[in-house]
Amino acid sequence: MVDFIISRKLTNSDELISRLESLPSYGNLIQNTDEPALFDDEQEPQSGLIDFIRRNSTAEPSTIDSPNIIGTEDSIEDDITTNETASTPITATNSADELRNQENDDNYELHLNLLKSRVKHLFILSENGKPVFTRYGDEDQLVTLMGVMQTLVSFAEIAQSSRLNYLKAGPCRIAFLHREPFVFVLVTHTNEHSMCLLQQLTYVYHQIISTLTLSRIKQKFNAQPNFDIRRWLSNAERKLLHNIIDMYEHDLGMLMTSARCLILPANIRGQIGQTVAQTIRGQQDMLFAIILAHGQLVSIARLRNYHLHPSDLYLLINLVNSTDAFKGVESWVPVCLPRFDPGGCFHAHISYLDDSCDVCLVLLTVNPEHFQILSDYKQVIHEKLRKQNLTIQIKLALDKTRLLTDEIACSDLRYFAYKSRGLSQYISSKLLQPYVTNEQHVRLFELIRYVYGRLHNRNHNLKIVYLKAEYESLLAWLAPGFELHVVFSPYATLETVTQCTDRILSYIKREESQLFIIRCEYF
């Protein structure tokens, strides 16, 4: 049972819009702050930027070349049929992990069954059809299939001189992303918007160039078109790929390209940020100093005029979260942030600020020789934060589970996610029953991505989408200053929806200073 209320189409929806827009809490939130943005999600990547910074800050010769290769985003036609059940339960997600474990099984039959199963498949192949990666199964078994995919992509490009973006085959949706020298393919049975499928593929592409850097990959493929890139993808890199795919399905921040902050009193966050910024002040090679705790942003300090894109932040979070190898040591890792500069390479100093390895400090410089300097900064920051009891404050904030839904007190409210568009940051309530299992979590977020896709469809220009699905009702609201996604019980009335939304917005306005990083810290 699906019932859409889309703005200006149904009388009911007009009422919802006018009610929501006349909420007193709405008026409070729409203004954008005058503060310079912490993140810039409109920022275009600049090839050669890192090189430029390095040349300007020191007289050292640069070694990294920076070819200018940035693909243009192709807009995709929205062809999702609205009469399909939006809340298709994902029956196969459960078995996904089991399936991944069967990677070494040589049984071809098994592989065939695996391909037919309703899990969300993701494949990477090289432009000449060589298998690079598969989310499930063993890519060696998929040589033929990847050959077919390669043929489809190149046929469209040669014969039609256009790009193949999207295919529908029965219940199956297949999204393609061709980014030289790779082809990324996603196969799904769910109703997710093609825009989201493409976004997920783009994250995977960025993950690959983040670890291997685009210039190196291109160089290698130019010299050796038949190169098997899997030689560069060891288990550690494969884990990064698996994790970024999984993370996309469990995290709305990646969808909304906005960072999630640890909830922290504003004065504590301010002290942390200032401590970091003051320590580093005067450096021209260091661009960003980031403190993360369990994948949430605690503080970010940066060199003036340089922005970190939220999607690049997710690559760093994925890197830190994917391995225990950074624990107890100081690591020095080359990392490319493709939204900053796809051609260049940062050097990241990664270390933890506490013994139990909850609070992670990431320092990013453009200078490969500066390990010692960054290592010294780390020592100083570590000491200062410890002496001022700030590390303990971060850990206390981590231990304090904030459900947020109970602070809003609305019986039909199940979940909400709020993005401040001006700040490119978001906050969400904790997932509670019935979404505590992985299967339900993934199902709910798929539904949210479906609604998100409708909301952001450029052709429709919608402000509000309200979806009454079988097991829940969803409200998505795109206002000038914010974006709000709320999940209600399926029985929620219009009255409840309005009232509850009002409470959420009031709550966020009230708590804004601890939910988000409002002030930027500069070195």
Next chain:
Amino acid sequence: MTSNNRQSATGQAARTCQFKMVLLGESAVGKSSLVLRFVKGQFHEYQESTIGAAFLTQTVSVDDITVKLELWDTAGQERYHSLAPMYYRGAQAAIVVYDITNADTFSRAKVWVKELQRQAAPNIVIALAGNKADLTAKRQVEVADAQSYAEENGLIFMETSAKTSMNVNDIFMAIAKKLPKTQDTSNANGGRGRSNDGQSITVSRSSTQRVPGNEGGCCGGK
């Protein structure tokens, strides 16, 4: 084991030396396991792959001299090979590790040794470690072969086991002993000071004098 920081180094009467050491070798031969056993006394059966390089320090005492070892544990994956010079440049010591149950890793170790002999500092002390010595049943590299190779090339050689900790401290100590405690200029940029940020530094010829602002590499007899 007391960790030796700069403040104590300046205040101490005893001599303190600081050396940069790099671990090289094919992936999964046990470089990180050796370092973690040596520095923290830990061993994990499923040690995660190193990403980039990990930096650790350990202080040992050799003949009344405090020797601070700065260890660069590099990632063994092929994609990191081009970065290796960044780590062995300025290093006074290197341990090239192979896995005794995998002959390919021994061949790869020889390539590393050759590269170090050609590219690294001329007086670099190189040790060859045949790790996973506890897995004798799966042995593919004979002790005698590695021994004779090491002798031909003037390397310290030991078979080690990070798991049982066999020879782990010994190989690090053997290197620490062999490192020249009165070395001078050639290693000045190996240490942890701010000296190796690409600028050139004039280093005092006297090996007993510390260069102001640079505690890298040489034995400060303060």
